[in-house]
Amino acid sequence: MKWLELVQVAGATLLAAVTVVVLYSVGVRFTAIAGDPEQATPRWMKSLAYACFGLCGLAVLFGLYLIIPYFSK
Amino acid sequence: MVALVIALALFFDFTNGFHDTANAMATPIATGAIKPKTAVALAAVLNLVGAFLSTEVAKTVSGGIIKEGSDGIQITPDIIFAGLMGAILWNMITWLKGLPSSSSHALFGGLIGAAIAGIGIHSVNFESLMQKVILPAIFAPVIAGGVAYVCTRLAYALTSRHDPETGSKLTQKRGGFRTGQIFTSSLVALAHGTNDAQKTMGIITLVLIAAGTQAPGSGPQFWVIAACAFAIAIGTYAGGWRIIRTMGSGLTDVKPAQGFAAEASTASAILASSHLGFALSTTQVASGSVIGSGLGRKGTSVRWGTAGRIAVGWLFTLPAAGIVGALTALLVMTGPVGVIIAAVAGTGAVLFMFLHSRKSHVGHHNAVEVEEAGQAVRFRKKKALAASRANKLKGGN
Numbered sequence: 001m002k003w004l005e006l007v008q009v010a011g012a013t014l015l016a017a018v019t020v021v022v023l024y025s026v027g028v029r030f031t032a033i034a035g036d037p038e039q040a041t042p043r044w045m046k047s048l049a050y051a052c053f054g055l056c057g058l059a060v061l062f063g064l065y066l067i068i069p070y071f072s073k
Numbered sequence: 074m075v076a077l078v079i080a081l082a083l084f085f086d087f088t089n090g091f092h093d094t095a096n097a098m099a100t101p102i103a104t105g106a107i108k109p110k111t112a113v114a115l116a117a118v119l120n121l122v123g124a125f126l127s128t129e130v131a132k133t134v135s136g137g138i139i140k141e142g143s144d145g146i147q148i149t150p151d152i153i154f155a156g157l158m159g160a161i162l163w164n165m166i167t168w169l170k171g172l173p174s175s176s177s178h179a180l181f182g183g184l185i186g187a188a189i190a191g192i193g194i195h196s197v198n199f200e201s202l203m204q205k206v207i208l209p210a211i212f213a214p215v216i217a218g219g220v221a222y223v224c225t226r227l228a229y230a231l232t233s234r235h236d237p238e239t240g241s242k243l244t245q246k247r248g249g250f251r252t253g254q255i256f257t258s259s260l261v262a263l264a265h266g267t268n269d270a271q272k273t274m275g276i277i278t279l280v281l282i283a284a285g286t287q288a289p290g291s292g293p294q295f296w297v298i299a300a301c302a303f304a305i306a307i308g309t310y311a312g313g314w315r316i317i318r319t320m321g322s323g324l325t326d327v328k329p330a331q332g333f334a335a336e337a338s339t340a341s342a343i344l345a346s347s348h349l350g351f352a353l354s355t356t357q358v359a360s361g362s363v364i365g366s367g368l369g370r371k372g373t374s375v376r377w378g379t380a381g382r383i384a385v386g387w388l389f390t391l392p393a394a395g396i397v398g399a400l401t402a403l404l405v406m407t408g409p410v411g412v413i414i415a416a417v418a419g420t421g422a423v424l425f426m427f428l429h430s431r432k433s434h435v436g437h438h439n440a441v442e443v444e445e446a447g448q449a450v451r452f453r454k455k456k457a458l459a460a461s462r463a464n465k466l467k468g469g470n
Binding site for chain 2: 009018024025060066067068
């Protein structure tokens, strides 16, 4: 029914946007920590940041994959 | 008549792209994340790609709102012509008056008004209209705004850095969001293509069905999809030059992290809605996100006056365009003379709009529709904040 569809849209929007924003923000934070000049920062911080950005990109691609009818048929 | 309507619909599509480039690409250009020329080209290409992604919204427009075919109700190309004219005329009126209005709602309003006047009230499928157009129109911006609020809060909370020992603020280093905005604004452009280009596809398909060249209930043909995709992409590219000229005058105070959150919410909301065949106004959703993300920042408050004006324009468009569409339909029904009068009036309106837009001063207030939404949130000025802090210190001593 219509209300269910609206709830679906709201849920999907919230889930997608929060996933993307959280992953990207965590990535930004790790980059910031890795860039601190005064402290010796572990190398893996930087890789972790890139991992977050990568995951964020994958999340976007997965979302598009779900939407495009060409793939789901 | 069919060719005339198709040309008119494609022109409507072009203006849609022309208007809405700014919504997607204004913030990354303003924050310097991306060069204007690249941004506009990117938006055009993504609009083109987006138009090919889905046809759900087109099916809503062509098959859901006006009953056609089997029920014995004959929608004619003349009625669709009247509806389109109504939409274009109403767009011109609001544009001249400076009212924020959605061209998508004008399109639906015009079409519905024309159908009621030309055929009768029974020709409109109100259940489908309510489900696929009116409810999403009301709720989608609210959803996008709420999500943008949550996302902005999260983005700021996750990246705020304090010294663990002293508790004082470190440099926040949120520059990464500037790069991120390139991607989120690209997604907004893509989402715009999936939703707005499809409305025109739906109209053209409806004309083809009405003219009897296509079976009722079928989706848009490939050449229709391609034509609409190119019309909106060319419109986007053409509209971009207007923004580039005006970018010097500056935008609302949008920080990269906030813009990132707002754009992520806008794109998600539009893409999710397109997938379910909801036809909504991309401008309204983007406005909702901008307001929501503005509230997510610390020390902001809503200017209710401006927000109220947006809301009124938003509720008013559908019935108003409906009345204009209905009047046009009555004119067209009088015979060939009426059609000619309507066509001349419409062409005249479009020409006048074009000439007026060349002549008038283009500022960021009329190039960027979302700007209005940005104004609706009041930001605490840095200076005022510093002054109040200084006063407190003085009082303490």
